[in-house]
Amino acid sequence: DAGITQSPRYKITETGRQVTLMCHQTWSHSYMFWYRQDLGHGLRLIYYSAAADITDKGEVPDGYVVSRSKTENFPLTLESATRSQTSVYFCASSPTSGGSGTGELFFGEGSRLTVL
């Protein structure tokens, strides 16, 4: 089925380990985003991408790395996980930045990461 999928949905890791969260969308949307959701902070943008091989930092990029070699995939890597990165991570995609599609992001179901 078409859509946006995230994996894994749940992950427990230890401080210092590398973790990669995967995001795959089947719509061929140009824009993709990674947000983290924390109580009291709402959603905060980590990184976004306007197209393959084009990425840029959001509000809270420190400690994270992204890549986008293909339009449909946008993995998020925590190079050395810390406890402060315990969070729920949401990937989203958007077909366009203007017109009737302005502001319409399509979200995955989230990846809940716990760093011990």
Place this chain on the structure above:
Amino acid sequence: AQSVTQLDSQVPVFEEAPVELRCNYSSSVSVYLFWYVQYPNQGLQLLLKYLSGSTLVESINGFEAEFNKSQTSFHLRKPSVHISDTAEYFCAVSPYGGATNKLIFGTGTLLAVQP
């Protein structure tokens, strides 16, 4: 830069009662405004948006929001809520003419509908 304030972290309400979820924003430029809804264990979904034109916008499930430029507000209302409306609601903004669809979200309001 833009910011969004949702003062109410939780709003309890009885079924069939009216509800208002408050959203205020701050921006030095014109903005687009959005409400997203997150049902338990799911991602966010767009509920409604204001881009231009009529300041009153409606969703397909009975919610409405009114853009008030002088008060920099975009409150969400529903005249009669259902149990199924229980969810977290996020207000969001993006700058007018923005090229990336980057949204700035508020901290969310949990709408808890009780029978």
